[in-house]
Each structure stands twice: as structure tokens, then as C-alpha cells.
Amino acid sequence: MTQTPETLCHALLDAAQKAGADSADAMAAEGSSLSIEVREGALEHAERSEGVDIGLRVFVGQRQAQVSSSDTRPETLTAMAERAVAMAKEAPEDPYAGLADPAQLAKSWDLDALEMADPSAEPAPDQLQQDALAAESACAAIDGISQVQSAAAGYGRHDIHMAASNGFSGGYARTSRSISCVGIAGTGTGMERDYDGDSRIYQTDLRSAEEIGRTAGERAIERVNARRPKTGAYPVLFDERISSSLIGHLLGAANGASVARGSSWLKDSLGAQILPEAFSVIEDPLRPRVSGSRPFDGEGLPTQRRAIVDKGVLTGWTMDLASARKLGLESTGNAARGIGSVPSPSNWNIALTQGQQTREELLRDMGTGLLVTSMIGSTINPNTGDYSRGASGFWVENGEIQYPVNEVTIAGNLLDMLKTLVAANDARTHLSRVVPSLLVEGLTLAGE
Template structure:
């Protein structure tokens, strides 16, 4: 990037105003990433990418258009602006489109408090390769592992900048460091696989690669000789690895865009009891060192800590400016966007109230049922909340894990399921979605 991001965004805004735009916002994103994969003790793939991307959104009255480019030459900025304005003149009017009012824009923030970017040096490719090799070796050493499907390590550094024609400018940087491993146990048609991985903003927080490889191997071996479970109605325990998907469905139904379209099973549920009374869902975009943290949203509004569910009751929707205007409400600072896409509502860091019991306590409590560790496919009716997903995991008998299971389907209705969840106390507090294992009584299970 030969010019600063701020200068590029301002140049785009100036060009769009000269071309006839009434209002403008511009984004600049620059970043680099490095990934290393190994196989059988040797380097399998090394990939590095670097780039700068620019996005320009213009308004002509209530008409809007958006263009993007990875070319920052002055003549390209002029061409982008002229093209965007020409497109906007032909676009249909949208009564809800437009920038935030000046008094809605974020005024100040403490970027250092969020600790989004690791100040330590970028790791050398050799260091990433050593992490991947250590994970692979630890996985391969587990008795019963026939091969390691993949072992990888990566690093990324990205910067995002946003500016608007009515006076907002802000930016932040983010780093990420990751290790992952997938092991395969058994042979032929009896092969099973499982994985483990970790991703952190700060390299010093990352788990040891040999721990990741070992756990991936142990999980794969534990899945050998899987059976199909019995068909019937049983309690289902969603393991912490996949339990956040249930809360994800809840967040999707509380998304302002879905509410504005009328395509949500929660559309008439504002203020109603959705979860058990002791449980809340808290969104906090200001947690240090967490991937979902950010000081402002994709429209320049300040992000905020809020309770989406408080003591079991639904308190409100997740709104960007457009969905808020459609619903006669105020934005909640939840606009997300890409360089080439207009804003839409999304969620940042989410935490569900944890329970007092361990996962083992819930397994003992459920008696006979299914512990789900992997979900496959998805059939969710957004209007009714009807839920059906392929699943695999472990069959529980007499309160103890009996044997692995696969090739089954679990089904229910999300409204009914969420109303009776029982949380464990095993959520990982360094994830963007902090959700413990969740026990749901009486789901339909289709197996053998």
C-alpha cells in the first residue's frame, strides 16, 4: 500500500463526491497470511498471501451502489468512483439505505485495551513447520492411528480501515496464530477421523502443538467400531465443541434482517421466555485478545456490551442501520461487512451462562441417550424452528459412555429445545462463542 489507508479512503471519498455522490463510505483492508502443511514428516504445502483491497459505497439520494478493487492507483480510484455513481443512478430506491447520522458515529475508543494485535514478531516459516510437525508426530504416536490426514500451522496479520463522508474515520489491526491436526484411525470401511485445533490472537496463548496432535489422535481412536444407535426419543448432550451451533441458531433467528423479512421463528417473541430463567446470552465486543472484539461496527457505530437474552427472556434484535430503520428501532452497532458487500447484522463475542455441573455430571444424569460430538448437514426451517441434523458421537447407557455411534439423525424444534437446555460448566473462555456442553431432554433420534 503506497499510500496510508486513511489517505486511500479519503481519496476514494473525494473522487466519489466529484463524480456526483451525495454520501460515501470507503473501506481499505490490507493483510498477509502464511500457512504451512506437513505430511509424513515432510513439508506438504506452504502458502503466503499479501494484498490490499478497497471498497467504495456511494449514495445518490436513497439509491446506493458498491464497487471494490485491489488496485490503488489514482486512475483506478477515479474509475471506481465514476462507476459506482453511475451504478447508483440506475439502482432502485431503498428508503432504508444511508449513512449513520453524525451523532450516531463512534467518537473515541481504547484500541490498546482490546489487545487485538500481537506485538511480537511474525513467526518464521520454519517455526510454523516445526509446530505442524510436532502436532503430526504426537498424533501418529497414538496407538491405533493409521495416518495423519493433515497437520497445519498458520499466522495472519490484517488491518481494516473505514471512513465516511460525514466525518468518521477509524481502523484497527488484528493478528491470528493457529495449529490444527486431523487423525485417521482404523483401515478400509472402518476408518474414523477426528481433529483438534487452536487459534489465538496472541502467539503466547496458543496451546502446545503436541497436545493438539495427541488429542486429535485420541479422539479418532475413540470413534472406532461405531454403531448406529436405536431410534426413539432420548436426551441428547451437545458436546462443548459443537454446542455453540444451538446458540448460533438462536442468534440467527434474532437477527434484525430476518425479523424485518418476517422469516424468523422468533419474529413475535420479543420479551418472551426463550431459555430457562437462570440463563442469559451476553454479547461483549470488548473482551481482550478475542477474535470477535472490535471498537466499532461496519457502519462506524460504537459496539456495546448487551444482553440478547436476559434471565431467559429475549430483550431485542441484532440490528444494523437498515434493519433498524425498517423496524422503527435504533441500530445496536452490529453491522458487519466485507470490502465487496453492504452491511448486514451480525454478532460479536457471545457467552451463555454456564451451569454448575460438569459434562460428566450431565452424562450421569441423562441415563440413556446420545452424546453428540460432530454434526453433519443441516435442515433448519427458519420460520418454524424445526431442526434436523446428522450426528455422531457416543451412546450413553446407565449414565456412562458405552460405545461410539454414527449415521444417525437428531430432530426437534429449536424453540422447545432451547427452553429446556441444561448447561455444563466446561465452556472455554478464550473463544469468541463461550458456550458449554448443553443437555436437551427428549429429542427424536433416528438410527437403526
């Protein structure tokens, strides 16, 4: 009989019970991926992978252990279970570890409504190669592009199943289709690069390869002859491409595991105003055709739409079962896990309230300051929210872009920064994180 992810999960649970586990959960993923890269009009790299990965978590009292493998032979499942139980017996007790109560589990879901997997056939390698070549050609055709660093196209499909001794059993399939391109402009030490790309669940939703290549080239050209701005305090406009990082820092601080450890700069802000009143942060894991959607979390609990921030007020933490138990609260259905890792809190699809103005109108209103289009590195103090990141982008004077800039450091405090946000209306609604360009007042720029 063919071993499906579902049958593998139940075989692992049976093996765990026979090995002496008090309870257990299992996860199996069967997947394939295909990626094609081209360079100078010829195939540079082609890679296809197929495989099955399995993971088992067992509990012996309040002790737990996790094991994983890519070998699905029956004798391996038995050995995994025996090893996991032996490991659990040696592990320290964790008063917060354990499976969900059966009453908490997701009972039903509509996978068709979520559209997490494209039913169309897997693209042929030739089709992916043609997409990569088209992106490369469009990028190279931009006047001033010295070379195309990379152009690639890919496809992947994964079938995932989870089961647990508390009665939960569920799974789903997920597909992805992508095109990307990186262009380089200038020569010698003056070379600059930029990129564009798109990744979708449904192939028909994907932007054209020509548009992606052309945009990558145009962005690279715009960065040539960059210089460092003057040091000082200025408004900073975070472009839509990278603005979600600001909300990501907020989400990280509202993570139940961080709060339970006491290492969150938001730990004392529950019920407090942390964003302007016009802003809400909505999590919705049930959006169709979005990569972060899922009907249940990594512990079998139903996912749900919720407001993490409602009209500027922080309403709650993002929790799995363990962090919720530590905090004396209920899980929010946000447990994420990998084949070889235990659950931990994570966010799914996030959307920040969009503003009324275009990005160009925000540029006009900011007067003199910095438009940030890419960032590198990150120094965030988890306890205070002090923020420092390297950035590059464009200098703005009198509301208009003047010249590209690089090698600048942006510094501030996230608690203060988030309270001054002004949003544009340019967020891409198909992304898992729907965050528009964001203007922040009074950040310190370290340039020349």
C-alpha cells in the same frame, strides 16, 4: 507517499464526491498471511499471500451501489467511483439505505485495552513448520492412528480502516496464530477421523502443538467401530465443541434482517421466555484478546455490551442501520461488512451462562441418550424453528459412554429445545462464543 488503508479510504471518498455521489463510505484492508502444511514428516504445502483490498459504497439519493478492487492506482480509484455512481443511479430506491447520523458515530476507543493485535514479530516459516511437524508426530504416535490426514500452522495480520463522508474515520489491526491437526484411525470402510486445533490472537496463548496433535489422535481412536443407535426419543448432550451451534440458531432468528423479512421463528417472541430463567446470552465486543472484539461496527457506530437474552427473556434484535430503520428501532451497533459487501447485522462475542455441573455429571444424570461431538448438514425451517441435523458421537447408558455412533439424525423444534437446556461448566472462555456443553431433553433420533 505510501498508501495506507487510511489514505486509500479518504482517496476513495474524494473520488466518490467528484464522481457525483451524495454520500459514501470506504473500507480498505492491508494484510498478509502465511500457512504451512506437512505430511509424513515433510513439507506438503506452503503459501504466503500479501495484498490490499479496497471497497467503496456510494449513495445517490436513496439508491446505493458497492464496488471493490485490489488495484490501488489513482486511476483505478477514479474509475471505481465513476462506476459506482453510475450503478447507483440505475439501482432501485431503498428507503432504509444511508449512512449513520454523525451523532451516532463512535467518537473514541481504546485499542490497547482490546489487545486485538500481537505486537511480537511474525513467526518465521521454519517455526510454523516445526509446529505442524510436532502436531503430526504427536498424532501419529497414538496407538491405532493409521495416518495423519493433515497438520498445519498459520499466521495472519490485517490492518483495516473505514471512513465515511459523515465524518467517521477509524481503523485497527488484527492478528491470528493457529495450529490444527486431523487424525485418521481404522482401515477401509471402518476409517474414522477427528481433529483438534487452536487459534489465538497472541502467539503466547496458543496451546502446544504436541497437545493438539495428541488430542486429535485420541479423538479419532475413540470413534473407531461406530454404529447406529436405535431410533427413538432420547436426551441429547451437545458437547462443548459443537454446542454453540444451538445458540447460533437463536442468534440467527434474533437477527434484525430476518425479523424485518418476517422469516424468523422468534419474530413473535420479543419479551417472551425463550430459555430457562437461569440463562442469559451476553454479547460483549470489548473483551481483550478475543477474535470477535472490535471498537466500532461496519457503519462506524460504537459497539456495546448487551444482554440479548436476560434471565431467559429475549430482550431485542441484532440490528444494523438498515434493519433498525425497517423495524422503527435504533441500531445496536452490529453492522458487519466485507470489502465487497454492504453492511448486514451480525453478532460479535457471545457468552451463555454456564451451569454448575461438569459434563460428566450431566452424562450421569441423562441416563440413556446421545453425546454429540460432531454434526453435518443442517435443515432449519426459518419460520417454525423445526430442526434436523446429522450427527455422530457416543451412546450413553446408565450415565456412562458405551460405544461410538454415527449416521444418526437429530430432530426437534428449537423453540421447545431451548426451553429445556441444562448447561455444564466446561465452556472455553477465550473463544468468541463461550458456550458450555448443553443437555436437551426428548429429541428424536433416527438411527437403525
